[in-house]
Amino acid sequence: MQTVVLSEVQTALCVVFLLVAPLALAGVALMCAGLGRSRNAAHAMLAALCVIAVATCMYFLCGAALQGYGDDGGRAISFSGKHWSWAGKGRLLMMGLPVDGSPAFLAAWLGVLSSALAGLIPLGSGADRWRLPAICASTALLSGLTYPLFAHWSWGVGWLAQLGTNYGLGRGYLDAGGAGPIHVVGGLTALALTWLLGARRGKYTSDGMPMAIPGHNAVFVIFGALLALVGWLGLNGAGALLFAGVDPSRIPLIAVNTVLCAAGAALSAAITTRVRYSKPDASLSANGWTGGLAASSACCAFIAPAAALIVGFVAGALVAVSVEMLDLKLDVDDPGGSVSVHALGGLWGILAVGLFGRLEAAGAGQLLAQTVGIATLLGFALPATWVLNWLLNRVVPYRVSAEGENQGMDLYELGAGAYPEFVTHTDEFMR
Amino acid sequence: MKAAGFLLLLTGWMLVLSALILLPGGGARAGFLAAGLGVEALGLVLVVRSHLMPRKERP
Numbered sequence: 001m002q003t004v005v006l007s008e009v010q011t012a013l014c015v016v017f018l019l020v021a022p023l024a025l026a027g028v029a030l031m032c033a034g035l036g037r038s039r040n041a042a043h044a045m046l047a048a049l050c051v052i053a054v055a056t057c058m059y060f061l062c063g064a065a066l067q068g069y070g071d072d073g074g075r076a077i078s079f080s081g082k083h084w085s086w087a088g089k090g091r092l093l094m095m096g097l098p099v100d101g102s103p104a105f106l107a108a109w110l111g112v113l114s115s116a117l118a119g120l121i122p123l124g125s126g127a128d129r130w131r132l133p134a135i136c137a138s139t140a141l142l143s144g145l146t147y148p149l150f151a152h153w154s155w156g157v158g159w160l161a162q163l164g165t166n167y168g169l170g171r172g173y174l175d176a177g178g179a180g181p182i183h184v185v186g187g188l189t190a191l192a193l194t195w196l197l198g199a200r201r202g203k204y205t206s207d208g209m210p211m212a213i214p215g216h217n218a219v220f221v222i223f224g225a226l227l228a229l230v231g232w233l234g235l236n237g238a239g240a241l242l243f244a245g246v247d248p249s250r251i252p253l254i255a256v257n258t259v260l261c262a263a264g265a266a267l268s269a270a271i272t273t274r275v276r277y278s279k280p281d282a283s284l285s286a287n288g289w290t291g292g293l294a295a296s297s298a299c300c301a302f303i304a305p306a307a308a309l310i311v312g313f314v315a316g317a318l319v320a321v322s323v324e325m326l327d328l329k330l331d332v333d334d335p336g337g338s339v340s341v342h343a344l345g346g347l348w349g350i351l352a353v354g355l356f357g358r359l360e361a362a363g364a365g366q367l368l369a370q371t372v373g374i375a376t377l378l379g380f381a382l383p384a385t386w387v388l389n390w391l392l393n394r395v396v397p398y399r400v401s402a403e404g405e406n407q408g409m410d411l412y413e414l415g416a417g418a419y420p421e422f423v424t425h426t427d428e429f430m431r
Numbered sequence: 432m433k434a435a436g437f438l439l440l441l442t443g444w445m446l447v448l449s450a451l452i453l454l455p456g457g458g459a460r461a462g463f464l465a466a467g468l469g470v471e472a473l474g475l476v477l478v479v480r481s482h483l484m485p486r487k488e489r490p
Contacts, residue, residue: 079452080452082452163451167451167456168456195482198484199484199489203489204489208489330479330482330483331482331483331484331489332482364461368460368461368464371464371468372447372451372464374468375443375444375447375464375467375468375471376444376447378440378443378444378471378475379440379441379442379443379444379445379447379467379471379474380441380444382437382440382475382478383437383440383441386437387437
């Protein structure tokens with residue numbers, strides 16, 4: 001994709017989308033707080049604010065330069081006469097970026113929000129035991145390096161986006177709303193963090209059996225999911241205009257597909273949990289909804305509404321089943337369900353573009369291009385993010401002390417709880 | 432086992448990239464892409480298994 005030239009209507013639409021997009025951040029932050037314990041609620045919300053602040057600063061400092069925008073070719077290496085652009089050619093501190101409402105600046109605005117959203121995703125996985133300084137340090141890595149690198153590859157002149165031009169694979173890797181750079185990169189970082197942090201204290205009984213630790217506020221979780229929908233409409237719309245070059249006439253289709261994905265996923269998760277546990281589970285259904293949104297990010301601009309409903313149904317069931325499997329079988333203690341929702345939901349959405357995409361002259365090559373994208377996320381992003389966070393953990397210890405975990409992150413790190421007038425539950429403090 | 436798993440993940444990705452660069456297209460390229468993904472799946476299984484905790488060590 002070369003530089004997109006936006007008409008006045010497209011620019012106005014893009015600005016509106018970008019104005020509502022922060023609601024996705026608010027929604028994900030609320031979900032993270034609601035799915036954690038009550039003694040960590042203020043810490044979770046403050047951590048969300050810090051993540052957004054650090055991500056914004058890091059993206060401004062170097063992320064925008066690494067991601068780049070436009071048709072300058074970026075930093076490229078050549079194999080057999082084909083250019084593989086691996087990083088942007090922008091300047092640090094967004095210098096040289098035209099501050100005139102041009103697509104380049106709108107893309108930087110979207111980049112700030114997207115990198116912050118990617119940074120919020122691992123918060124749910126590290127809930128109840130991840131220290132605030134470590135959260136900030138890990139977010140700096142994600143927003144300053146991992147996210148912009150993969151965003152460059154996926155959009156614009158990046159080598160994944162150019163698979164169609166260089167190797168005849170359909171229209172190249174397609175991901176209008178950023179399922180790969182935002183959700184899968186964020187979700188895989190969450191997976192690496194659960195491995196590095198280990199399970200929460202009290203997660204297992206004395207004989208080693210895993211216990212369910214329910215979130216403290218289902219209303220936060222569900223309201224967060226509803227807020228996220230509005231933000232997602234903005235992110236998907238802006239991404240499609242800026243990076244997929246879609247015509248404004250397709251914006252209603254993108255909006256309908258986004259809502260259909262979420263609706264199908266929520267219903268599917270509710271049905272799956274109803275079948276498995278005899279009652280629908282509120283937090284898993286909300287997570288299913290968000291998983292459908294993550295899947296929609298990749299495919300909303302390229303599939304028919306009926307296919308969007310199918311994508312949503314599959315995403316919801318995938319989230320509901322995988323949350324349980326990760327918890328019970330694979331020892332992944334992920335309180336927010338971020339790995340299932342964002343990593344698996346996003347990967348499914350990327351694959352769905354190849355399976356259901358209505359693209360002219362794309363053929364089977366499109367499925368191969370999407371597969372290369374998935375292989376890159378699993379084969380490069382996961383090891384890279386694990387190694388980077390493992391190294392960072394040596395410098396800034398990630399996990400809070402046992403005392404801090406028992407006391408709660410609110411009192412231990414902030415000195416005050418989120419609900420000072422509530423009755424304290426003995427099982428939370430008298431461990 | 433953990434290091435081997437991550438190495439297999441990287442190796443699978445390299446196989447996918449090699450298939451793009453070296454093979455002209457058609458079935459051979461698709462086959463190598465599938466093989467690369469298979470190697471990645473094996474690496475993922477190893478990494479996941481290396482993080483399973485023995486029951487006695489669970490917090």
